[in-house]
Amino acid sequence: xxxxxxxMLAGMAPVEKVRFIIDEVKNGKILVLEKGLTPxxxxxxxxxxxxxxxxxxxxxxxxxxxxFKIDNSFIGKLFKKNTIRTRLTVIGPANQLKTLxxxxxxxxxxxxxxx
Amino acid sequence: xxxxxxxxxxxxxxxxxxxxxQNARIGIYGPPNAGKTxxxxxxxxxxxxxAMGSVSHVAHETRRARRREGVTIxxxxxxxxxxxxxxxxxxxxxxxxxxxxxxxxxxxxxRRAKEATEGVIEAVKWLENLDGVILVMDATEDxxxxxxxxxxxxxxxxxxxxxxxxxxxxxxxSSPTTIRDAFPQHxxxxxxxxxGKNIDTLYEEIAKRFG
Numbered sequence: 001x002x003x004x005x006x007x008m009l010a011g012m013a014p015v016e017k018v019r020f021i022i023d024e025v026k027n028g029k030i031l032v033l034e035k036g037l038t039p040x041x042x043x044x045x046x047x048x049x050x051x052x053x054x055x056x057x058x059x060x061x062x063x064x065x066x067x068f069k070i071d072n073s074f075i076g077k078l079f080k081k082n083t084i085r086t087r088l089t090v091i092g093p094a095n096q097l098k099t100l101x102x103x104x105x106x107x108x109x110x111x112x113x114x115x
Numbered sequence: 116x117x118x119x120x121x122x123x124x125x126x127x128x129x130x131x132x133x134x135x136x137q138n139a140r141i142g143i144y145g146p147p148n149a150g151k152t153x154x155x156x157x158x159x160x161x162x163x164x165x166a167m168g169s170v171s172h173v174a175h176e177t178r179r180a181r182r183r184e185g186v187t188i189x190x191x192x193x194x195x196x197x198x199x200x201x202x203x204x205x206x207x208x209x210x211x212x213x214x215x216x217x218x219x220x221x222x223x224x225x226r227r228a229k230e231a232t233e234g235v236i237e238a239v240k241w242l243e244n245l246d247g248v249i250l251v252m253d254a255t256e257d258x259x260x261x262x263x264x265x266x267x268x269x270x271x272x273x274x275x276x277x278x279x280x281x282x283x284x285x286x287x288x289s290s291p292t293t294i295r296d297a298f299p300q301h302x303x304x305x306x307x308x309x310x311g312k313n314i315d316t317l318y319e320e321i322a323k324r325f326g
Contacts, residue, residue, distance in 0.1 A: 038272065039265060039269040039271070039272045040272065042264075042265045042268065042269075043242055043265055043269055046205065046207055046265065047235075047239040050209070050235045050239075051232070053228070053232050055211045055225045055228055055229075059209065059210040060206070060207050061208060062207065062208065062261075063207050065261065067267065067298070068268040068271060082271055082272055082273075082274050084268060084271060084272045094207070099261075102257070102259040103259055103297075104259070104297070
């Protein structure tokens with residue numbers, strides 16, 4: 001399991017982040033992202049994951065993030081674009097990480113070393 | 116009265132042509148088997164007389180997004196015309212063995228899995244081309260799924276309207292209040308797309324949110 005700091009991902013472009021995550025997860029790593037991904041990056045990760053699915057090898061990912069929080073700033077309202085606060089996210093291979101229970105502020109997961 | 120109505124209709128059409136105003140594009144999203152196509156069929160049957168697609172208890176029955184343009188919904192004196200997109204169920208994993216467990220042969224299961232992955236990609240791509248989303252959740256399931264979190268986050272980031280349809284309230288173990296408590300910042304209507312329960316309330320909310 002790798003704990004990825006906010007700083008490490010901050011230096012990457014969205015496409016690099018997604019590529020890095022998918023490569024690590026396909027190698028069997030479980031990643032804990034300190035600051036998570038933006039909603040757009042999450043959608044992009046789902047998209048790339050689907051393109052990588054191989055019936056005999058890789059069935060996808062398990063991703064666990066908390067609901068996003070919105071910063072209702074004046075600037076955001078002015079430009080009609082909300083600023084989203086991302087939160088801790090866990091991502092791993094679907095056959096090794098299983099969500100047991102999740103709510104607004106708690107994620108319970110089962111991690112398995114067996115594939 | 117008829118003359119005024121006719122004038123208003125023609126003027127609205129002329130205005131639309133002049134300013135090239137398009138109908139709002141509304142995507143029906145949700146995890147597999149939440150009842151998206153059942154809802155799309157219900158809306159189309161009520162307002163156009165036909166259907167969007169087939170439904171099945173096996174997940175990922177809808178593997179291509181389907182668009183129906185110009186669906187006019189009339190409610191409480193309001194009228195709204197929408198383009199409705201019924202999207203394949205979003206998922207982060209697709210295992211062909213799940214389809215085999217539902218009774219399919221290996222070859223058919225693998226083919227369905229492959230088509231399902233393409234459907235998810237299509238659904239994600241549509242997210243960038245919408246004016247709003249009806250997020251269908253299965254009211255018998257835990258609402259805090261990754262799919263729900265990601266779709267809601269994308270709509271909130273773009274500041275686009277979102278309406279939650281807490282579906283399957285005809286089932287005894289449904290709990291729409293769990294959904295309301297999970298995402299209190301968004302309007303929610305408890306419905307049964309299958310039986311049509313509360314569907315008029317949903318149409319009122321659609322007109323209110325996407326009009």
